[in-house]
Amino acid sequence: MNYFISDTHFYHYQLLEPNDFAPRHFKDGDAMNQAMIDAWNARVDDNDTVYHLGDISMRPQNTPTDAETFAMLDQLKGHMILIKGNLDYWSLFKYLAKHNKMMADGVPRFRFEDVGALLKFDHMQFYCTHYPMLLGRVQQILNLHGHIHHYSVPVAENINICVDAPGKRLLE
Template structure:
């Protein structure tokens, strides 16, 4: 099965609390990290593919290699093969470290890397998977799955925020557990529900 997610922000201590840009009510990053890992692994199988659309982690320490090791340790605990699209908080140095320490899952590398995005065809639709939301204009069969804006939504039906803080997750019943990626059946539900919601607001 294929899944999509974004904006896990592992180790990002500045998001902890309730009065933040992307509030996460955890007592510490260890609890936040483990919650995401547990909820991810409860949904994603070891043989699945997850498209992660950027902002994997935000962690600085010296030497920087220690931060990359810590992030790699977390990613190594996540089920599935990871297709990583670079976000604004993802450094090339981190991607180089992960590439140098890649390992095989089901005969495929654990990590695949993309600087800008991925074009994916699934169930008669085309999806542009990017970190930043894209304005595609009138393109009925093209959907932009993105992250970056956390608890905000682009008021366009073709743009679906798939980040773990995304308001579009409220279109699913029940809303996925915090940190659990969404599959393409759920994405289809989000597309239909968002379009209907925006139509009501016209």
């Protein structure tokens, strides 16, 4: 099974404060992180693939180390295709690649995309990107994206899969 998620912002404790950006209602950052881990692992198994469309982790003014983010991702089930978001750094992707491991099926745990991934299923195309794309008049093409957190682009072909997207519960 394929799953899609964006903007987990692990460690981003400032999202716990009242804000208009992406308020998350948890008692602390550890509770927020654990809720996302629990919800992810309740849905995903090691045979699944999760497309993470960017902004994996963030700790304002004290960015989590690459090792800390690796330790967080290592708790999650499934293969991960990681698409770079505006808060993700190449140093993280290089660290993850260096510490990547083979899963039981012989496929590496992490794979990486710089801008996005194009997927084709059942006569449909899915552009998986961090930022929303305005594709113009299209048929059979959807843009799965994150980045904008608390609102959606008013275009039917753009689907905001951010954990904070309107009408969604954290990792439904």
